[in-house]
Amino acid sequence: MKKTFIFISLLAAVSAAMAQEGGTPPQGMRGTPANLPDISMIGVVEGYLSSDKSDEEKGKLEFSEVETAFQGYIYPEMRADVFLALHKHEGSYESEICEAKVSFLRLAEGLSAELGKIHLDFGKLNRAHTHTRAMIDQPAVLTGFLGAHALNPQGGTLKYLLPLPFYARLQAGAWDGAPHEHHVDAENTADVVDVDGSTVTVVLEPGETSDFSPAGKLYTWRFNMSFPLSAGSELELGTSYLKGKGSHYEHHRDDIRLAGADFTLKLWPSAYRRLTLQSEYMRLTREVPVGKLERDGLYAFANWRFSKYWDIGARFDYAEGAFPAMSRERDYSLIATRRLTETTTLRAQYKHVNLDGGKTDQAWFQLTFGLGPHSHELE
Amino acid sequence: MKKTMIIFLFMLAVSPAWAAPLKVATASTDLKYICGRIGGAEVRAESLASGAQDLHMVEPRPSMVFRLKKADMVVRVGLDLDMWLDSLINAAGNRALFYGAPGYVDASAGVPLLQKPAGRVDASMGDIHIYGNPHYWLDPANAKIMASNIMTGLKRLRPEKSDLFESNYAAFAAELDERLAGWAERMSGLKGLRIVTYHDSWPYFAARFGLVVVGHVEPKPGIPPTASHLEDLVRRMKSEGARIIVSETYYPSKGPDFLAERTGAAVLALPVSAGGGKGVADYFDVFETAVSALETAAGKAD
Numbered sequence: 001m002k003k004t005f006i007f008i009s010l011l012a013a014v015s016a017a018m019a020q021e022g023g024t025p026p027q028g029m030r031g032t033p034a035n036l037p038d039i040s041m042i043g044v045v046e047g048y049l050s051s052d053k054s055d056e057e058k059g060k061l062e063f064s065e066v067e068t069a070f071q072g073y074i075y076p077e078m079r080a081d082v083f084l085a086l087h088k089h090e091g092s093y094e095s096e097i098c099e100a101k102v103s104f105l106r107l108a109e110g111l112s113a114e115l116g117k118i119h120l121d122f123g124k125l126n127r128a129h130t131h132t133r134a135m136i137d138q139p140a141v142l143t144g145f146l147g148a149h150a151l152n153p154q155g156g157t158l159k160y161l162l163p164l165p166f167y168a169r170l171q172a173g174a175w176d177g178a179p180h181e182h183h184v185d186a187e188n189t190a191d192v193v194d195v196d197g198s199t200v201t202v203v204l205e206p207g208e209t210s211d212f213s214p215a216g217k218l219y220t221w222r223f224n225m226s227f228p229l230s231a232g233s234e235l236e237l238g239t240s241y242l243k244g245k246g247s248h249y250e251h252h253r254d255d256i257r258l259a260g261a262d263f264t265l266k267l268w269p270s271a272y273r274r275l276t277l278q279s280e281y282m283r284l285t286r287e288v289p290v291g292k293l294e295r296d297g298l299y300a301f302a303n304w305r306f307s308k309y310w311d312i313g314a315r316f317d318y319a320e321g322a323f324p325a326m327s328r329e330r331d332y333s334l335i336a337t338r339r340l341t342e343t344t345t346l347r348a349q350y351k352h353v354n355l356d357g358g359k360t361d362q363a364w365f366q367l368t369f370g371l372g373p374h375s376h377e378l379e
Numbered sequence: 380m381k382k383t384m385i386i387f388l389f390m391l392a393v394s395p396a397w398a399a400p401l402k403v404a405t406a407s408t409d410l411k412y413i414c415g416r417i418g419g420a421e422v423r424a425e426s427l428a429s430g431a432q433d434l435h436m437v438e439p440r441p442s443m444v445f446r447l448k449k450a451d452m453v454v455r456v457g458l459d460l461d462m463w464l465d466s467l468i469n470a471a472g473n474r475a476l477f478y479g480a481p482g483y484v485d486a487s488a489g490v491p492l493l494q495k496p497a498g499r500v501d502a503s504m505g506d507i508h509i510y511g512n513p514h515y516w517l518d519p520a521n522a523k524i525m526a527s528n529i530m531t532g533l534k535r536l537r538p539e540k541s542d543l544f545e546s547n548y549a550a551f552a553a554e555l556d557e558r559l560a561g562w563a564e565r566m567s568g569l570k571g572l573r574i575v576t577y578h579d580s581w582p583y584f585a586a587r588f589g590l591v592v593v594g595h596v597e598p599k600p601g602i603p604p605t606a607s608h609l610e611d612l613v614r615r616m617k618s619e620g621a622r623i624i625v626s627e628t629y630y631p632s633k634g635p636d637f638l639a640e641r642t643g644a645a646v647l648a649l650p651v652s653a654g655g656g657k658g659v660a661d662y663f664d665v666f667e668t669a670v671s672a673l674e675t676a677a678g679k680a681d
């Protein structure tokens with residue numbers, strides 16, 4: 001028995017050594033060369049302060065999110081990426097499939113596709129998982145028009161790299177987005193005058209939440225292109241469009257359209273220095289039976305990585321509320337990031353919020369860490 | 380005239396695609412140089428990273444996707460160093476470049492690796508590479524293996540040019556042998572020289588030329604230096620007689636400068652890839668520069 005065990009151990013050791021020494025090494029050299037997916041975890045610990053005394057979340061330091069990932073190839077030129085998240089939402093932990101998608105890397109020349117529950121490729125930031133963003137919160141326009149969390153409906157998208165002498169990609173998707181669930185009092189209506197002078201009768205914003213997001217059958221497209229301006233700079237321009245319904249369609253009967261434009265300019269003056277200038281503008285149009293609401297929002301973000309370990313950034317947000325009662329929010333943020341390793345960062349952010357003249361100061365502290373070979377599609 | 384034009388256009392349209400130079404995208408400028416040497420006029424190589432960049436931290440850009448989409452072959456450093464390349468290859472959707480496809484070349488295949496971790500590997504050891512130290516190109520002898528891998532890839536794509544690639548490989552290997560002998564001769568007087576390096580990127584170079592690395596500015600790979608670590612390193616440098624600190628040109632100079640001030644050691648900021656510094660046009664220049672700088676610094680230290 002002992003001899004058999006020694007023989008098997010020896011055989012395993014020799015075959016493992018042969019697998020490592022011979023032939024082309026495994027792609028990316030991640031994980032172990034066994035038939036296992038890349039398994040990883042991202043953890044986010046956050047502390048939050050606010051000058052708003054009624055804010056129940058202030059003064060807390062807690063684990064705010066855990067994201068686990070299972071990633072790997074399921075077939076030649078097909079891969080699966082599943083991200084499961086457990087995150088704090090209005091005081092309690094909720095689990096959700098953050099993303100679960102199958103990618104067909106090449107259907108035809110330049111053509112690829114993704115199916116599943118996917119962070120919608122609308123603008124620059126919605127697609128990025130929170131831990132990959134260079135900020136702790138998200139710009140007000142994303143929260144106001146796409147939802148408190150990234151919009152990640154179920155469906156599919158086709159992506160086509162255009163045969164042009166520069167990077168240009170066109171994509172179109174069809175989706176089914178789940179509306180947020182909350183109680184709505186349909187009797188609570190009002191006639192309001194919109195910015196264009198029309199009178200609109202609408203169900204007022206429910207007291208429980210101010211969430212709005214696109215939902216139901218959604219159709220999207222995005223066109224983005226990128227140009228290297230020099231060896232150390234790159235400009236990306238994009239436009240996005242979404243057509244669908246509002247998340248409380250049963251009450252508001254709102255057909256919505258969301259149009260967006262974005263630009264990102266990156267300059268790399270040296271190996272570790274990088275200046276990023278990024279902005280997104282969105283216009284939300286909600287057509288209700290008696291009228292039309294049009295709302296605008298944007299953010300402008302600048303980030304300066306001045307060393308291997310440090311980033312500083314500033315962001316300005318402007319967003320009009322998605323609801324009939326017109327509201328305007330202007331936020332000013334300062335962000336500092338210290339990178340401890342490739343996967344572990346410490347970040348602090350201060351934000352001054354001006355919501356219709358009501359002013360609040362907020363501050364966050366965040367520790368993000370990674371375990372294992374975690375990766376996201378090119379963002 | 381019209382007929383001639385039509386015939387010319389027809390010939391142009393039906394001429395096989397392989398008549399054009401192969402487009403090769405490489406992860407590093409050193410690989411680009413070697414590709415150029417092996418492929419000659421049959422190859423048009425482009426490097427995704429510049430020679431002045433830290434290959435651990437190259438930021439994928441959309442324009443790189445475009446370059447990979449057009450490429451016939453990709454050559455990577457491998458061993459986890461250029462993981463950023465995976466998302467680019469996937470985004471490009473170029474069937475020729477997927478893992479295992481004829482146009483996929485990992486230059487590290489067959490390189491005898493140093494520092495292959497045994498047993499458990501985790502982040503307490505820093506940003507460690509689980510398959511071994513990936514800075515293998517800093518041993519010039521490994522360039523033969525890298526060139527051989529590239530040649531194999533080129534022969535897969537242009538079998539009819541095999542003789543040319545083999546002849547170019549032989550010329551490259553011969554020049555490499557000659558240069559390596561010269562560098563070894565010049566470095567023979569420095570055998571046993573004790574040095575400190577910023578990152579653990581010089582073990583292949585040190586092993587080739589008989590240098591002894593007594594410590595690193597980083598306490599562990601990828602971890603920024605701390606005051607206590609630097610103090611400890613000062614003691615070690617003094618006790619072990621390390622008088623030279625070798626750093627890549629892109630690493631911060633604060634830590635090495637602190638050590639130099641406390642120990643009197645010389646700081647050498649050396650390029651580690653072609654194009655990584657002034658006068659470092661190709662792969663061979665990387666070693667010319669390093670050997671010359673070490674000779675000078677060791678001479679002054681004596």
